[in-house]
Amino acid sequence: MSHKLFLLPGDGIGPEAMAEVRKIIAYMNEAMNTGFETEEGLVGGCAYDAHGSAISEDDMAKAMAADAVLFGAVGGPKWDAVPYEVRPEAGLLRLRKDLELFANLRPAICYPALANASSLKPELVEGLDILIVRELTGGVYFGEPKTITDLGNGQKRAIDTQVYDTYEIERISSVAFELARTRKNAVCSMEKRNVMKSGVLWNQVVTETHKAKFSDVKLDHMLADAGGMQLVRAPKQFDVIVTDNLFGDMLSDVAAMLTGSLGMLPSASLGAPDPKTGKRKALYEPVHGSAPDIAGQGIANPIAMIASFAMCLRYSFNMVAEADRLEKAIANVLDKGIRTGDIMAEGATRVGTAEMGDAILAEFKSL
């Protein structure tokens, strides 16, 4: 079994965070004989600077051939004015679409040591553990037409199209139900069926999929606006939330912010298992962005990137014990009061990106 990792650090704090993952990979190869092979490419603004597109064909081919892609972050004010087709985000969106990474898993967990960092009252977020399952290759992100037309008279018309087919809703809800079985066995599906036809179909297909194959799982439906409210009011009521690409974008960001652990949250984007090998294409990335304001200073929090690598161990290589160990290492380091600036608290020890990475690696070794 190959262990090909393709690293796309991207822009802003992406490269700094990725450097800490490299240390862990190197250690695992040396001490645990994991045999990870790594290659590195460009994505986002840095790719645009290098060759005028947000990701090159060559790097796309490497991503397609890899067992897993580790992705940092893209974008920054430097590229605010580049043409829409080659903006930094286009690289990420192409990866998601061409690798058919339809299932985006975004855990929103509250690290106990950080409950006080949340803007919510600590008792509402302590022990929070939600998994948002977001559809990632459909909806308004990719539907056609997607155009701006000049109507004359100084008027333009912009159009985006939200499209969902039955099979897309079926496969993403199946992922949500399957994951719920490994957790608290409850799924809440969110859409706007009172306004959107895609919401009507979404609701129907989730209901039918549940009835046909997952009736042992508890299923609720909530309107997406009410869902946003409930996330703020009482987030612990949720186990798994399944929703479409755009609602998932909004709701997972709100959920991430609730935890007070935004700089810490990883995500996995998975394709369908290959019918022959059972392998899924996969990309792992932090939920946070490229944070251009602090890039290059060595102060960024690498935990989300490291936790994304833990998800990679779990989902792409079935290295469950190693993933658990890495996650435990992160939690222990936090418990010891070691903190980057974004999660600093009174009495804690402030460290930079590299020191945080080193501390987690040391803890990982010792476990």
Add this chain to the structure above:
Amino acid sequence: MSHKLFLLPGDGIGPEAMAEVRKIIAYMNEAMNTGFETEEGLVGGCAYDAHGSAISEDDMAKAMAADAVLFGAVGGPKWDAVPYEVRPEAGLLRLRKDLELFANLRPAICYPALANASSLKPELVEGLDILIVRELTGGVYFGEPKTITDLGNGQKRAIDTQVYDTYEIERISSVAFELARTRKNAVCSMEKRNVMKSGVLWNQVVTETHKAKFSDVKLDHMLADAGGMQLVRAPKQFDVIVTDNLFGDMLSDVAAMLTGSLGMLPSASLGAPDPKTGKRKALYEPVHGSAPDIAGQGIANPIAMIASFAMCLRYSFNMVAEADRLEKAIANVLDKGIRTGDIMAEGATRVGTAEMGDAILAEFKSL
């Protein structure tokens, strides 16, 4: 000048809440000679039960002819299975569209007496005063095609279309800038220009409108997902937020929940001023829904409905002093510790819907 009010109490707790507004109208007519004429109609599930549509042509005509519409709430489990075209929400959406109520004003304020009811830490929401200006007649709510098509093979395809024209963005952002001038003079525009063409156009037109006519107002742009995060992290950073129909739906609900005052928040939906008379068509409604679970028990909080009437006094009849007085009456009653169940706190006096309405009216009289 006519003072024609058309009342549409709707479903669930709508009628109970509206009854309290009726008391205030009756008092104002009697004691202050305001000359309000009221008529009442059906909307939502009750309209469907009566004549098979979510609002009758007759009631639509009355809404068109009125100076202002007061709207309660629509919907409930009883009508979950009615056909899409006649579902309760269709009545509200038709009113918004046919009356061309493109500007939805949703204040998210935190009543000082309720800062502790928020799920956020009190210091983050105390004194919160945001105004969300949501575009209400465009976007994915009304764009065509909006269909579900049978593709055969058990596959269906659902399509919704997000459409925005220059003039729609221009007029809603002008409303936002004008209102900002009466407040802290700052507007934050939210869209997803990194993914949506409508976001690209939105951003451009808001920027141009600002430059052409409102350069004295501070303008920021934020991606809508980041905006949702920032609302949870530090809501007081915002003054006026301007955004499209769907993002406005999500973001205003999140903002409303932050305040801890959800049962208290009003909204105004306004049309363009008539070129001759300067009058705007308008509809006023609580942000909360029909709360079918507590309907008919006399325990619902009527404050959002009463505060919506205060907005009506302010925006439709220019009765600014009366609006201020009514809002002050609400705040005073809360300060006295008079509470409905939804905002109950230790040491407060629990009252029902009618008692709350009576207390506010008594306070209003005394001011």
